[in-house]
Amino acid sequence: MDFSAIRLELVAALIALSLLAVGLIAPRGKREMTGYIAAIAFLGLLALAFLAPGHGSSFLGGRFLNDPLALFFKRVFITAAFLVALMSLRFTAGLEESRSEFFALLAFSLVGMMVLSSANDFLSLYIGLELMTIPLVVLTAYDRASGKSTEAGTKYVLLSAISSAVLLFGLSLLFGASGSLAYGDVAAALAKPAFGPASGDPLAVIGGVMALAGFAFKIAAVPFHMWSPDIYEGAPTPVAAFLAVGSKTAGFAALARLLFFVLPSNGGGLSLVVISLSVLSMVVGNLIALPQTNMKRLLAYSSIAHAGYMLLGLVAASRAGLSALLYYIVLYLFANVGIFAAISSFGDGGRSGEIASLRGLWKRSPFMAASLLVCLLSLAGIPPAAGFLGKFYLLAEVARQGKLWLAALALLMSLVSISYYISVIRVIIMEKAEDESRIRVPIAQKAILALSALATVGLGVFPGPLTAWTQAIAAAVLR
Amino acid sequence: MSGLPLLPAILLSPFAGALLLALIPEGRKSAIRAIALVSSSFALALSLATMILYDRSLAGMQFVARIPWVGNFGINLDLGVDGLSLPLVLLTAIILFAGVFVTWRLETRSKEFFIYTLLLVGGVFGVFMSMDLLVLFMFIEIAVIPKYVLISVWGSTRKEYAAMKYTMYLLAGSAISLVAIIAIFAYAHDPARGLGVWTFDLASLSTIHFDAGFQKFAFFLMLAGFGVLIPLFPLHRWTPDGHSAAPTAISMLLAGVIMKLGGYALIRVGVGLFPEGAAFWAPLIAVLAAVNAVYIAFVAMVQKDLKFVVANSSISHMGFVLIGIASLNAASMDGAVAQMFAHGIMAALFFAVVGLIYDKAHTRAIADFGGLAHQMPRVAAAFLIAGLASLGLPGMFNFVAEFAVFSGAMQVYPVISVIAISSVVLTAIYVLLVFQRVFFGPRNPRWDHLSDARGVEMVPIVLLAAVLIGLGLYPRLIMDTITGGVLPIVQRIASLHIGGTF
Secondary structure, X not given: OOHHHHHHHHHHHHHHHHHHHHHHHOOHHHOOHHHHHHHHHHHHHHHHHHHOOOOOOEEOOOOEEOOHHHHHHHHHHHHHHHHHHHHHHHHHHOOOOOHHHXXXXXXXXXXXXXXXXXXXXXXXXHHHHHHXXXXXXXXXXXXXXXXXXXXXXXXXXXXXXXXXXXXXXXXXXXXXXXXXXXXXXXXXXXXXXXXXXXXXXXXXXXXXXXXHHHHHHHOOOXXXXXXXXXXXXXXXXXXXXXXXXXXXXXXXXXXXXXXXXXXXXXXXXXXXXXXHHHHHHHHHHHXXXXXXXXXXXXXXXXXXXXXXXXXXXXXXXXXXXXXXXXXXXXXXXXXXXXXXXXXXXXXXXOOOOEHHHHOOHHHHOHHHHHHHHHHHHHHHOOOOOOHHHHHHHXXXXXXXXXXXXXXXXXXXXXXHHHHHHHHHHHHHHOOOOOOOOOOOOOHHHHHHHHHHHHHHHHHHHOOHHHHHHXXXXXXXXXX | OXXXXXXXXXXXXXXXXXHHHHHOOOOOHHHHHHHHHHHHHHHHHHHHHHHHXXXXXXXXXXXXXXXXXXXXXXXXXXXXXXXXXXXXXXXHHHHHHHHHHHOOOOOOOHHHHHHHHHHHHHHHHHHHHEOEHHHHHHHHHHOHHHHHHHHHHHOOOOHXXXXXXXXXXXXXXXXXXXXXXXXXXXXXXXXXXXOOOOOOEHHHHOOOOOOHHHHHHHHHHHHHHHHHHOOOOOOOOHHHHHHHXXXXXXXXXXXXXXXXXXXXXXXXXXXXXXHHHHHHHHHHHHHHHHHHHHHHHHXXXXXXXXXXXXXXXXXXXXXXXXXXXXXXXXXXHHHHHHHHHHHHHHHHHHHHHHHHHHHHHOOOEHHHOOOHHHHOHHHHHHHHHHHHXXXXXXXXXXXXXXXXXXXXXXXXXHHHHHHHHHXXXXXXXXXXXXXHHHHOOOOOHHHOOOOOOOHHHHHHHHHHHHHHHHHHHOOHHHHHHHHHHHHHHHHOOOOOOOXXXX
């Protein structure tokens, strides 16, 4: 067996276990160092993922695939985990106890995401999914002082269980239809005329739709989105950020592989399901975001809408669609992390996250106001921030497939979204704060904000390299 | 000489200025002003140099600078100017320069004001220089947020409402035109109908013969999308609020330059790519343009606020540009471009003068004034120059432009042209009435404390008035260039029949 294919996962798991150990060994007063160790370890892991990602392409007889697509997602997850660990330093410093376990759980969840993106088999898919979700449940409920956090954790565990059940049921139907758990065998079995798109065999169709539903929950696509606003609001801000960028991206990683390589009727019925999910998410997410007064809830709804945009990349198994999705995932990561970092910089560590608390930010912290502005513009899709090109890639590909109406609808909804992003910008730039004292932004938050803003503008002004990279990945995995 | 990277330098100077300003502490007012002044004079000097060095006998795109951007998608930062865009680049530089002086004494958040203004102008330069459709569109979008912030922070009279209305109107327009742009992109990529490659290069796109149905569809989207910017009746409702609420320098830019983005994009992209679509929709444009010119002139007549008069007169004057475009012949199109330039300068002068009066008197209600010429003779003279230009007095550049528009339009739409020309008379009525009510009459002691324009306040007035009169007396300075830019576009249409049914 070639262990180099799972080198990154092994190292990540090792980091998780060592973090637990460090928490036990370190003297009581010095436990906040776990956070720094975690951040540095994630940074090292990121370097490893770029420099020596392991040359083996598969493990366990192809159950686990370390192809360029999986590697891309892993790099995104590790970056997210690194940024979230930095963001969490302030939150964990305010905790009475169990500071170190926070970062160990974060690392375990990261391992789950990485396994999920490499899964080439229903079993590894499910293991990855649960390994990702269970630590996230604990993290969501981590703020024991807050009733909302506990409530969010409870909601998350119940709803996750239901979605897992739905997913498992779907997978079992697909297993029943094909007699195998491996993606390749399932795809081959489903491609036979008996299960082909034309036959409309209920077993394959229902199985496929249920599997989709399971992951639609993870990416918070309408109508499987109900959990996300409450949980984003209740969870500690860094955890909400990890849910928004990590867990959602992991859902897309799994979805992309399922839709492109396993479920055969991509051109027919399932494509219709994807389009419906996308349209519903864009419309519902953006419209409900309009009246929100809490920044975290607003971000939850906006991230539902963004799931809708990103689903456009999965409508057809096309290279341009996949590469557009990958591009969007990167810019979405930086924009969201930037905004969550800003929320978590406030005095209460972002517990309330009311939009009103951003009042007069241009005066209280011009740096934070500018970075936040850039990230909001990216989500709104206004150049020179990266969001414009990201949306453009997705919509151009949809239009090329002959669905100009879908692109037009997405633009209309994006117009709606701009009005609520602008209302946040208005609060930041124009409204007067009662308390005009300067905000002391913690150094870690400052670093995240600077990085997010720079990456967002950088990707918007120099989109060439990332575009070429995502296109190369799409070309390598989709033939 | 076209080896010099003049265009990238012009484009970068406002962005570089904005970046420098961001690094300077808020308190250092004179350094802030100096940076704004230097970057705007730099842009103006280079634009003038480009204008002088542009080879008229050659015409076509010159000073081309190609910067690869997203190679795989065929999106490139290709910059170039021709007779259509060069005057508008110069216009932008002139108004920015004048705007810096108008805002010379701004105290509140002046650093941010200049940052946003320079970002806005950088976007505008980008639109006029871009030879790539998507980059052109992106530059239009870059200007959106600066405009919103500028109106809502430094504006007056229901500024937040106006800023939001303005922004949403413009973004809705953008969304509509982006649908067309995406459709063009997909069409061009289709190997059977288009080129079979990803490209946004306007020159390559114009070699495609889009089928007639697509031309009608795409041109209509462009018309609706860019029509908001121009603004085309009935998409104009944002304009009076937005232009009146904006601070003076920004009103100058909005009326002077931003409206021209729409006209420019409609000619460059709409007419340039879809001659058949343009010919099909031209009669509709002409009718709406006549409504613009005449109806809005009546609206301007009943305004009580000085700035609303000017704002509405801008919409009315853009009607001439639209008629020029709708007539689709060389003379009228020449006139349309010249009118964009002339109106830009004239509107900037108007807003500068009104801004001066408002800064000193803290009111813009026409009824409050009277006999102001006693206290402010120079301001009165400047207002009169702008007013006379506005009503198309021979000797002003506006006359040249309007004459060209209507000599072309008369050949195509005799009836509509006559109706639209009547708005010149209406303009004369409201401009002179306003002038009489504000500046003539007995001396009003209430305004005795007002001082006349002097020092830096005179810079924009003298500059803008000199351009209007200078080009009015010697229009060849700029008209030859414009003709060279317009001809290639018009020639593609010459054989087409205007109007028609689906």
